[in-house]
Amino acid sequence: MSALSLIAPIFGIVLIGWVASVAGLLSDRVSDGLSEYVFSIAVPALIITTLTRPGLSGEVNPTFWVSYFGGAAIAWTISSLIARRREGIERKGAVLHGFAASQSNTIFVGVPMILQAYGEDGAFPLFMLLAVHLPIMMAAATFLVEVGSDRPLLERLGGLVAVLARNPIVIALAIGLTLRLVGIAPAGLAKTLIDGFAGTASVCALIALGAGLKRYRLAHDLPGALTISGLKLVVHPLAVWLLAFHVFTMPPAYAGVAVLFAASPVGINSYLLAIRYGAEKGVIAASVLASTLLAIVTSIGWLMVLGRA
Structure with missing residues (x-):
């Protein structure tokens, strides 16, 4: 399968969602x-x-985590340092810039793209990475933003734990891993229902992403948005690629999953965090749109680098 034939359906559905939203066929x-x-x-x-x-198996070596989050730390640090050099951006804003440059849009883009590229070989490392990605990244961003806050540290961490404990993705990962450990798989009506919902995930996610892009604007801070997008789509996956393929040793599918995970556009959680803290909302919203559009090209490039073309 060529990289273009893999990417075209994914971003084609995103485009359809955007067109439907602009045309008024899908309301906000x-x-x-x-x-x-x-x-x-x-x-x-x-x-x-x-x-x-049944049959899904795998073992995650610590170098898999180090490769991905090492790359994320590099992109985060560079983005924060660039932001601090720009006039009017304080420490909190710089943290949010760093978070945006390293927080991947996994649910709406990463999962469909990786499953298409690597299939069964990539499923286990994908969901293992998904299990820790949100908690680690959100915890790091929350801690760094609030490090100067008057609220007690335990109170801040407790609030974060409470938010994650109510997160449907975290809950599903906990349920899935528990059922896997005890050797129980859904059957009968339960399996039919779960499989039915699961079958709608990719298309609905891509339509929702496309429809939501109408709300974002590039005009607010195009240079800033392009800087964050470049770090997210090029520097982050490049750092992961170097670590996964040239520093550490792991199965090619695991290394490829880590790179494509990193190559996903800026995650919507970065925009939600900017809203929560009332800082850098415009540039991060613009980076979500810019990185999603640019990912059409960069994703093809990374798939070619990984030999998925």
């Missing part, structure tokens, strides 16, 4: 509802059905 209310469905039901079902699938 429908777009929000579809996003909530994907995040709360469809992707959790996909996670559970994948993790409990």
Whole structure:
């Protein structure tokens, strides 16, 4: 399968979602509802059905985590340092710039792209990385933003744990891993229902992403958005590629999953965090849009580098 034939359906569906939203066929209310469905039901079902699938096996070496999060730390640091040199951006804003440059849009882009590129070989490392990606990245960003806050550290960490404990993705990963450890797989009606929801995850996620892009604007801070996008789409995956393929040793599918995970565009969680802290909302919203558009090209490049073309 060529890289273009793999990428075209993914971003083609995103384009259809955007066109439908601009044309008024999908209202903002429908777009929000579809996003909530994907995040709360469809992707959790996909996670559970994948993790409990017979024959799915694998073992994650610590170097897999070091490669991915080492690359994320490099992109985060560079982005924060660049932001601090720009006029008007304080420490909190610089942290958010770093978070945006290293937080991947895994649910809406990463999962569909990686499963298409690596199939069964990539499923186990993908969901193992997904299991720790959100908690680690959100914990790091929250801690760094609030390090100068008057609130006690334990109170801040407790609030973060409470948020993650209610997150449908985290809950689904916990359920799937528990069922896998005890050797139980959904059967009968339960399996039919879970598989039905799981089958809608990719298309609905991509439509929701496309429809949501209408809300973002590039005009707010195009240079800043392009800087964050370049770090996210090039520097982050490049650092992971160097670590996974040239510093450490691991199965090629594991290394490839880590690179494509890093090569996903800026995650929407970075925009939500910017809203929460009331800083850098415009540039991070613009980076979500810019990186998603640029990912059409950069994803093809990374798939060629990985030999998936």
